[in-house]
Amino acid sequence: MFARYKKPSGSTPAKKETPAKSAKPANAAAPAARVGTTAPNTSLRRPLPASSAKAAPQDRERKRKERLGEIKLDLHRALLDNLNLSALDTATESDLRAEISAIAAEVLEERSIVLNREERSTLTQELYDEVRGLGPLETLLKDDTVNDILVNGPHQIFIERDGKLELSDVTFKDEKHLLRIIDKIVSAVGRRVDESNPYVDARLLDGSRFNAMVPPVAVDGSLVSIRKFKKDKLGIDDLVSFGAFSEEMAAYLQAAVACRLNVIVSGGTGSGKTTTLNALSSFIDNAERILTIEDTAELQLQQIHVGRMESRPPNVEGKGEVSARDCLKNALRMRPDRIIVGETRGEEVIDMLQAMNTGHDGSMTTIHANNPRDGISRLENMVAMAGIEMPLKAVRSQIASAVNLIVQASRLQDGSRRMTSITEITGMEGEVISMQEIFRFQRVGLTPENKIIGHFTATGVRSNYSERFRLWGYDLPASIYEPVRPE
Numbered sequence: 449m450f451a452r453y454k455k456p457s458g459s460t461p462a463k464k465e466t467p468a469k470s471a472k473p474a475n476a477a478a479p480a481a482r483v484g485t486t487a488p489n490t491s492l493r494r495p496l497p498a499s500s501a502k503a504a505p506q507d508r509e510r511k512r513k514e515r516l517g518e519i520k521l522d523l524h525r526a527l528l529d530n531l532n533l534s535a536l537d538t539a540t541e542s543d544l545r546a547e548i549s550a551i552a553a554e555v556l557e558e559r560s561i562v563l564n565r566e567e568r569s570t571l572t573q574e575l576y577d578e579v580r581g582l583g584p585l586e587t588l589l590k591d592d593t594v595n596d597i598l599v600n601g602p603h604q605i606f607i608e609r610d611g612k613l614e615l616s617d618v619t620f621k622d623e624k625h626l627l628r629i630i631d632k633i634v635s636a637v638g639r640r641v642d643e644s645n646p647y648v649d650a651r652l653l654d655g656s657r658f659n660a661m662v663p664p665v666a667v668d669g670s671l672v673s674i675r676k677f678k679k680d681k682l683g684i685d686d687l688v689s690f691g692a693f694s695e696e697m698a699a700y701l702q703a704a705v706a707c708r709l710n711v712i713v714s715g716g717t718g719s720g721k722t723t724t725l726n727a728l729s730s731f732i733d734n735a736e737r738i739l740t741i742e743d744t745a746e747l748q749l750q751q752i753h754v755g756r757m758e759s760r761p762p763n764v765e766g767k768g769e770v771s772a773r774d775c776l777k778n779a780l781r782m783r784p785d786r787i788i789v790g791e792t793r794g795e796e797v798i799d800m801l802q803a804m805n806t807g808h809d810g811s812m813t814t815i816h817a818n819n820p821r822d823g824i825s826r827l828e829n830m831v832a833m834a835g836i837e838m839p840l841k842a843v844r845s846q847i848a849s850a851v852n853l854i855v856q857a858s859r860l861q862d863g864s865r866r867m868t869s870i871t872e873i874t875g876m877e878g879e880v881i882s883m884q885e886i887f888r889f890q891r892v893g894l895t896p897e898n899k900i901i902g903h904f905t906a907t908g909v910r911s912n913y914s915e916r917f918r919l920w921g922y923d924l925p926a927s928i929y930e931p932v933r934p935e
């Protein structure tokens with residue numbers, strides 16, 4: 449049996465781990481949950497919403513899971529002892545599954561453990577995921593409703609669904625197990641993570657963005673963050689139908705992108721910046737040559753003429769780095785019509801502003817900021833950090849002439865993602881950059897379920913670019929600039 453994938457005789461059996469029972473849970477030292485004192489309900493403040501994390505599973509269910517977890521660990525050891533790991537890469541899925549269930553059946557019989565059919569098939573699937581895939585993460589990666597996976601040590605995995613974080617019932621056996629999966633991911637892309645190199649960025653095979661930080665820098669066990677890659681990125685129509693922005697805003701943005709305004713998408717972490725940038729890019733004409741520069745290639749442009757670049761961190765010897773700035777400088781020699789930088793976070797800001805100012809108009813990027821005004825300050829700070837000795841006024845006027853539009857993406861407190869502002873940069877007034885907001889999301893209240901009530905509205909200010917839009921064939925009706933009247 450297991451002839452094909454069984455280890456050749458004489459090979460060293462896998463090192464036995466400490467028996468599960470004696471293994472101390474990695475979070476054993478974690479402080480017990482704090483018990484808050486209940487304040488008398490006399491204040492005007494709304495009561496805090498109940499935690500969105502699911503309640504701990506029932507005791508019996510938990511015990512059963514623990515038992516299954518231990519059986520799985522035993523079986524996994526048996527698999528490692530019995531499988532010829534080097535032959536696994538070439539094994540077909542069905543062969544490997546057959547092999548795994550045969551080994552599982554044998555071990556279960558040896559230990560007189562009886563499982564029902566469903567348990568047996570879950571077990572085989574989990575073992576398969578351990579051997580071929582990314583263990584417990586595999587089910588979450590396959591679940592299309594999950595956007596983000598956030599691991600806080602082996603026993604706590606949060607997921608983001610519909611904009612809300614919830615505690616999943618998936619766990620790793622222990623820190624060692626978690627580290628093994630992290631190692632599997634990073635070694636597949638030729639990286640290493642250990643005490644001397646405690647954090648790493650990588651990309652999963654399916655394109656998902658992956659970041660891990662391991663102990664001792666990560667105090668209670670390894671921290672992993674995964675932004676799932678969506679095969680079908682949300683398009684303009686999807687975003688309008690999800691209520692991310694209005695039809696009028698979409699029409700304005702179409703004109704802005706098509707008429708080659710330089711656009712910055714500003715927003716907090718996970719607010720939908722990349723999604724917005726990707727959707728905006730759909731308004732670029734097919735005849736244009738677009739170059740994209742990203743730290744992790746996430747954009748999926750639909751045009752035919754696209755050159756994609758991905759910056760590279762230094763390798764373990766500290767060599768071979770190719771920064772976003774390097775890519776950007778090189779891109780300027782590659783005759784681009786437009787340059788799209790996934791995120792501007794450092795010294796590449798100088799080259800980005802220069803590109804926007806010198807004939808590569810229609811360029812786009814994203815920055816981390818909570819509102820358009822902050823976005824401008826971020827740009828100023830980045831210029832200062834890049835070590836450019838320039839008076840503030842000169843920096844500001846560079847920014848004012850480079851950037852035409854700031855689109856603000858926000859994740860609101862109910863988890864919904866909305867474009868909360870579209871703001872034009874109109875120039876300089878003395879030392880200050882002047883701006884005018886054209887559209888915004890107007891909040892009006894909160895439902896009893898804590899859902900935000902609000903609507904998109906124009907501010908009543910007509911775009912500075914309306915003449916340009918008209919000349920380029922995008923004659924937007926004056927009505928789109930009229931504010932929505934409250935009912």
Ligand SMILES: Nc1ncnc2c1ncn2[C@@H]1O[C@H](COP(=O)(O)OP(=O)(O)OP(=O)(O)O)[C@@H](O)[C@H]1O
Binds near residue numbers: 687692716720722724
């Ligand atoms: N309007 C929307 N409605 C529903 N889901 C959205 C919306 N916008 C973005 N998302 C989803 O939210 C997640 C985060 O989006 P995205 O990657 O665009 O954010 P980001 O601001 O670029 O994040 P980061 O700061 O980590 O780069 C993605 O899974 C995306 O599919």
Ligand SMILES: [Mg+2]
Binds near residue numbers: 721722723
């Ligand atoms: Mg992003």
